[in-house]
Amino acid sequence: xxxxxxxxxxxxxxxxxxxxxxxxxxxxxxxxxxxxxxxxxxxxxxxxxxxxxxxxxxxxxxxxxxxxxxxxxxxxxxxxxxxxxxxxxxxxxxxxxxxxxxxxxxxxxxxxxxxxxxxxxxxxxxxxxxxxxxxxxxxxxxxxxxxxxxxxxxxxx
Amino acid sequence: xxxxxxxxxxxxxxxxxxxxxxxxxxxxxxxxxxxxxxxxxxxxxxxxxxxxxxxxxxxxxxxxxxxxxxxxxxxxxxxxxxxxxxxxxxxxxxxxxxxxxxxxxxxxxxxxxxxxxxxxxxxxxxxxxxxxxxxxxxxxxxxxxxxxxxxxxxxxxxxxxxxxxxxxxxxxxxxxxxxxxxxxxxxxxxxxxxxxxxxxxxxxxxxxxxxxxxxxxxxxxxxxxxxxxxxxxxxxxxxxxxxxxxxxxxxxxxxxxxxxxxxxxxxxxxxxxxxxxxxxxxxxxxxxxxxxxxxxxxxxxxxxxxxxxxxxxxxxxxxxxxxxxxxxxxxxxxxxxxxxxxxxxxxxxxxxxxxxxxxxxxxxxxxxxxxxxxxxxxxxxxxxxxxxxxxxxxxxxxxxxxxxxxxxxxxxxxxxxxxxxxxxxxxxxxxxxxxxxxxxxxxxxxxxxxxxxxxxxxxxxxxxxxxxxxxxxxxxxxxxxxxxxxxxxxxxxxxxxxxxxxxxxxxxxxxxxxxxxxxxxxxxxxxxxxxxxxxxxxxxxxxxxxxxxxxxxxxxxxxxxxxxxxxxxxxxxxxxxxxxxxxxxxxxxxxxxxxxxxxxxxxxxxxxxxxxxxxxxxxxxxxxxxxxxxxxxxx
Numbered sequence: 001x002x003x004x005x006x007x008x009x010x011x012x013x014x015x016x017x018x019x020x021x022x023x024x025x026x027x028x029x030x031x032x033x034x035x036x037x038x039x040x041x042x043x044x045x046x047x048x049x050x051x052x053x054x055x056x057x058x059x060x061x062x063x064x065x066x067x068x069x070x071x072x073x074x075x076x077x078x079x080x081x082x083x084x085x086x087x088x089x090x091x092x093x094x095x096x097x098x099x100x101x102x103x104x105x106x107x108x109x110x111x112x113x114x115x116x117x118x119x120x121x122x123x124x125x126x127x128x129x130x131x132x133x134x135x136x137x138x139x140x141x142x143x144x145x146x147x148x149x150x151x152x153x154x155x156x157x
Numbered sequence: 158x159x160x161x162x163x164x165x166x167x168x169x170x171x172x173x174x175x176x177x178x179x180x181x182x183x184x185x186x187x188x189x190x191x192x193x194x195x196x197x198x199x200x201x202x203x204x205x206x207x208x209x210x211x212x213x214x215x216x217x218x219x220x221x222x223x224x225x226x227x228x229x230x231x232x233x234x235x236x237x238x239x240x241x242x243x244x245x246x247x248x249x250x251x252x253x254x255x256x257x258x259x260x261x262x263x264x265x266x267x268x269x270x271x272x273x274x275x276x277x278x279x280x281x282x283x284x285x286x287x288x289x290x291x292x293x294x295x296x297x298x299x300x301x302x303x304x305x306x307x308x309x310x311x312x313x314x315x316x317x318x319x320x321x322x323x324x325x326x327x328x329x330x331x332x333x334x335x336x337x338x339x340x341x342x343x344x345x346x347x348x349x350x351x352x353x354x355x356x357x358x359x360x361x362x363x364x365x366x367x368x369x370x371x372x373x374x375x376x377x378x379x380x381x382x383x384x385x386x387x388x389x390x391x392x393x394x395x396x397x398x399x400x401x402x403x404x405x406x407x408x409x410x411x412x413x414x415x416x417x418x419x420x421x422x423x424x425x426x427x428x429x430x431x432x433x434x435x436x437x438x439x440x441x442x443x444x445x446x447x448x449x450x451x452x453x454x455x456x457x458x459x460x461x462x463x464x465x466x467x468x469x470x471x472x473x474x475x476x477x478x479x480x481x482x483x484x485x486x487x488x489x490x491x492x493x494x495x496x497x498x499x500x501x502x503x504x505x506x507x508x509x510x511x512x513x514x515x516x517x518x519x520x521x522x523x524x525x526x527x528x529x530x531x532x533x534x535x536x537x538x539x540x541x542x543x544x545x546x547x548x549x550x551x552x553x554x555x556x557x558x559x560x561x562x563x564x565x566x567x568x569x570x571x572x573x574x575x576x577x578x579x580x581x582x583x584x585x586x587x588x589x590x591x592x593x594x595x596x597x598x599x600x601x602x603x604x605x606x607x608x609x610x611x612x613x614x615x616x617x618x619x620x621x622x623x624x625x626x627x628x629x630x631x632x633x634x635x636x637x638x639x640x641x642x643x644x645x646x647x648x649x650x651x652x653x654x655x656x657x658x659x660x661x662x663x664x665x666x667x668x669x670x671x672x673x674x675x676x677x678x679x680x681x682x683x684x685x686x687x688x689x690x691x692x693x694x695x696x697x698x699x700x701x702x703x704x705x706x707x708x709x710x711x712x713x714x715x716x717x718x719x720x721x722x723x724x725x726x727x728x729x730x731x732x733x734x735x736x737x738x739x740x741x742x743x744x745x746x747x748x749x750x751x752x753x754x755x756x757x758x759x760x761x762x763x764x765x766x767x768x769x770x771x772x773x774x775x776x777x778x779x780x781x782x783x784x785x786x787x788x789x790x791x792x
Contacts, residue, residue: 012442012444012450013444014445014446014448014449014450015445015447016228016230019227019228019448020228020380022366023372026158026366028158028372029226029369030262030365030366031262031366032262032364032366039315042304042337042339043304043305043468045441045442045444045468045470046442047442047444123380124228124450126383127450
């Protein structure tokens with residue numbers, strides 16, 4: 001089990017993650033179809049990447065009427081079974097983070113799948129706002145990232 | 158998903174309230190590369206010679222690069238092209254932020270604004286739905302207020318905007334357009350052109366995507382280039398300390414001018430250097446333009462009991478040199494405040510700095526007295542007076558504020574006497590702060606720049622030989638690394654022409670000049686390869702650079718048609734008459750004889766007439782421009 005850790009204090013909003021994600025999953029450059037989105041609070045200089053955190057008890061899975069949104073037990077990650085998804089949007093309503101979206105064209109939900117344990121977003125994140133690692137370090141880095149978010153705006157040298 | 162090779166133009170006529178969409182012929186993409194290149198052709202065709210730049214006949218063209226919105230690193234820049242009101246000549250500026258890619262996702266590669274509205278309006282581009290909306294309630298608002306109000310009105314905080322401030326509304330001749338709130342598309346008064354059309358803002362939401370011809374190859378190349386850029390020392394320096402991190406280096410090398418270019422160096426200048434912003438805790442964040450991992454943009458906070466609290470971006474190197482060093486103000490908090498005011502009112506910081514430093518010199522020399530300055534004590538170094546004057550210029554308040562709103566050329570004509578000698582302008586544009594006396598290639602590139610004397614059509618960092626890569630570029634162009642020496646006049650024409658071609662291609666594809674003509678980490682060969690995989694036709698490095706030259710030549714033709722000739726390719730009087738007064742570069746000068754030698758070589762190399770600087774007929778034929786430019790005077 002591995003995890004993606006987001007540290008907003010290091011994010012410069014280059015959005016290379018959005019481009020890498022949409023390309024990897026959709027074969028095109030389309031931020032609206034990226035599983036990770038950088039929210040910019042422009043006039044405060046604050047940038048926060050939002051992506052599925054693969055909750056242990058995911059609201060999207062609870063809300064899904066068909067079972068399309070489910071937990072992959074082996075990886076402990078949220079997955080969408082595209083064949084089962086009806087595009088009803090209940091998962092979008094349920095997710096507290098806005099991390100699951102509907103693809104308007106295909107009429108199905110999409111969410112981060114960690115690219116088979118080699119996330120394209122992390123590969124393209126130059127300043128370390130996104131990292132990916134083994135489980136024993138994930139909680140530790142998440143604590144650090146949470147603490148850093150309180151210190152947003154003090155990136156230091 | 159739209160193919161990047163299928164380019165579309167959105168035309169908006171504000172006089173008739175009509176909008177239309179046209180396709181760009183694919184042959185034009187090969188010939189002009191898109192972006193700045195196709196914009197140059199559009200402007201040449203749409204704008205007849207002799208029209209008033211601030212009249213409805215002018216066109217204002219926004220063009221992100223052909224690769225903008227894709228994963229190509231640092232490729233999200235947007236060119237804005239029009240006939241410039243400060244010079245009456247060709248004007249192309251470039252801005253970063255996120256606007257250009259958003260426009261591409263909305264389905265448009267070019268936005269052409271023509272005509273003029275009868276009352277203030279803003280343009281709302283919501284994918285396929287384009288509407289011209291009333292902006293009476295936004296007129297008179299700052300950039301940030303306008304952005305907030307427009308976002309609230311369309312009900313979407315994630316849209317991108319291009320906005321003018323009060324300076325653009327009042328047609329200050331160095332008003333700019335701010336993209337994505339904090340990214341300036343500056344120089345030459347593009348904001349005044351937008352103001353003359355009564356267009357307060359452009360708001361864009363794009364939910365589409367872009368597809369390239371050879372996806373996997375293209376994407377992998379962009380991943381490699383992103384890593385290469387991240388490993389480049391100059392990119393790393395830009396991330397740590399921003400462009401403004403270059404202030405101290407200028408001082409150490411004896412190339413930092415102060416007191417309106419009349420002196421060298423400034424005590425305490427480290428307080429307006431990028432490292433100080435970090436060390437003293439002003440820097441709170443580093444910001445990227447779309448797709449760029451260099452993140453040279455600064456976000457700063459300043460809590461000043463004297464000048465008020467500021468939370469904003471910047472300052473950049475040129476800002477620190479023009480508003481700081483040349484006004485002899487080495488005060489961090491004044492500079493941060495001055496930069497914020499310029500960004501909020503929408504004014505170019507280089508020209509704003511210059512008109513103020515020029516007025517300060519006039520004041521110190523007794524050419525302007527305190528009464529003519531509306532009571533301001535305009536001594537060099539008076540930060541509070543500078544801040545007040547910025548406000549007055551933006552709002553055209555008082556005699557002096559209104560006078561300076563026309564720029565130093567016009568102001569010197571009004572004030573008279575010898576004041577024109579210390580007006581650091583050519584063609585009506587205030588010079589960027591590089592000292593052309595100590596860098597001959599820069600001198601040539603400033604003189605021949607179609608929009609006026611600055612570094613943003615031909616950034617010539619290679620001649621300074623700062624890095625092994627830069628020296629390698631000089632060797633590639635001239636045959637020897639020994640020419641990486643800014644005191645030489647030999648081979649400057651070759652260096653300038655290569656950088657012009659490269660810069661034009663850089664703009665056309667949407668890249669930031671820091672990638673290709675500063676870090677030199679993205680080469681013309683890289684650009685050609687990426688472009689080829691994006692659009693699906695073979696493009697060699699030579700073809701890319703030739704297309705760059707086609708763009709440069711067409712821009713020259715625009716100016717020739719407006720009457721510009723060799724005599725206009727010059728430098729400010731002071732830069733050619735007064736040698737460097739002190740320091741390590743003492744005595745250096747680029748005089749008329751040196752400039753003439755370089756100009757002769759430059760025109761010959763281009764195939765332009767040396768006496769008139771008009772491109773020869775055979776040159777136009779060779780570049781495929783003869784038909785397009787058939788209305789141009791013969792050499």
